[in-house]
Amino acid sequence: MRFRITILSILLISTLCQSQTINSWQTKISDGDTKRADMGNWSDTALYNINQDSNYTLFKKQSISLQPSRPKQKYRIIIKPNRTFQQMQGYGASMTDASAYVLMQLKEKNPALYDYTMKKLFDTTDGAGFSFLRKPLGSSDYTATQNYYTYCDQKSPDLALFSIDHDKKYIIPALKETLRYNPSIKIMGSPWSPPAWMKTNENLIGITKDEKEAGKICKLKPEYFETYAEYFVKIIEAYKNEGIDIYAVTLQNEPQFDAARYPCMRMDANDQIKLISFLGPKLKQKNLNTKIFIHDHNWQLHPDDRPVICGDTKADPVDLCHTILNDPQAGQYAAGTAWHCYSGGTDAMKQAYKTMHKEFPDKLIFCTEISGWGRNRGQWFGDINWTMQHNWMGGPQNFASVSLQWNLALDHKFGPTLRDDSAAMGIITINTDTYKEVKFEREYYAMAQLSRAAQPGCVRIQTQAKSTDPNPEKLDTIAFKTADGKISLVVYNSNPKPHGFLVECSRKYFVYNIPGQSIATFIWPE
Secondary structure, three states: OHHHHHHHHHHHHHHHHHHOEEEEEEEEHHHHHHHHHHHOOOOOOOOOOOOOOOOOOOOEEEEEEOEOOOOOOOEEEEEEEEEEEEEOOEEEEEOOHHHHHHHHHHHHHOHHHHHHHHHHHHOOOOOOOOOEEEEEOOOOOOOOOOOOOOOOOOOOOOOOOOOOHHHHHOHHHHHHHHHHHOOOOEEEEEOOOOOHHHEOOOOOEOOOHHHHHOOOOOOEOHHHHHHHHHHHHHHHHHHHHOOOOOOEEEOOOOOOOOOOOOEOOOOOHHHHHHHHHHHHHHHHHOOOOOEEEEEEEEOOOOHHHOOOEOOEOOOOHHHHHHHHHOOOOHHHHEEEEEEEOOOOOHHHHHHHHHHHHHHOOOOEEEEEEOOEEOOOOOOHHHHHHHHHHHHHOHHHHOOOOEEEEEEOEEEOOOOOOOOOOOOEEOOEEEOOOOOOOEEEOHHHHHHHHHHHHOOOOOEEEEEEEEEOOOOOOOOEEEEEEOOOOEEEEEEEEOOOOOEEEEEEEOOEEEEEEEOOOEEEEEEEEO
């Protein structure tokens, strides 16, 4: 009798395993090059339409089945759901003034293509499910307006002239649209500059080297720290009144770069401490739960920021974060650190993130900016491989819980922008001559693979590779346990050859053969 029950149990387990389907997506990176060769840039036939990916393995959905027993396989990926790390908040980009403008123009001029585009970006069933947006508070270098702006351009020490009317034209509508497609999206605000009248150089843009050597500085005037803190509060409250919650703010975009010919400002550790010490209590007093992040700059000093000009020594970024987080007043209000990828390699990234996690385990780590760039970009693999290592996969492997690109959307002329040197690529490019084509750039396809796996609330879990081959071609992996009890796994094969592997997790198994230079994502019930 006992033998019969055992046989029945085995059969039942076998049936359940066979009936469980694994949802999977695959991006074969070389198909991006093939697609570009097939379609070129833009054409009268509008090839970059709602069917543009039909013939390519680019974030292509598939399905496979779990197997009832462990097959023999040389290379095994073992997932350990009980070994947990940071909770993820997701992937996304910045809704710049430029991005919001071109998206709202697309909605007006081509509603069907707009709907297709937004679903591919934000839908959690059929799209990438991007779940985090960064929003410049006032002008960044990517704006569709003729002039840079803030929310209080005329001098008004009591902020009586404060207004977010500019954002009501197309930025707030664009944000509301993203929330319609994905209500779980979180929004982080970052200023590029305070109003000019609050600054020592009384200009939104930065200062030149010659000006700095002559004694000019580009900082917040001492008498306006509290006013500037109130400015942040007003922004958060005004957006709340529009039905949009600002989840977090950074104090200053790239605070060690004060020489930009677009809005910028120098904010050293002492200035960040002083501003947090005003802003933190004000947010608490108003019962606003908006989190405060510090730094919002590179893992190491950019070469342009290293020279000491007129006594201004710019601190090592990790040391700067230590100083702020160890301050008894500022440290209690700072929720974490924000980082950009423009200076420093993977070693610098790992050192920064692991140091922050080890010494401040309760503080969050966000990667808030990196931009695709280049008028004549080469093959897809080079760009994707670099950013997989530095941001999309490498960041979360080292305790980052947010991974963002720069512009969400730009036009086919690398704008709109007031810069004259732009070669920036958004996650998508909109042909604004016709509004008949939207090109999903290489960044989209790689990020979509990670975003599907790392939806908000999931927790990173341990993966381990074992092989019977003494010199195996290694695969890069990251896995998560989702909020609804599923396991998700991303496998990245940077090798040129295909690679077979077995995945095993909680006595469930499946075998997969991933093409060379490809990314695959898998989601299944634990």
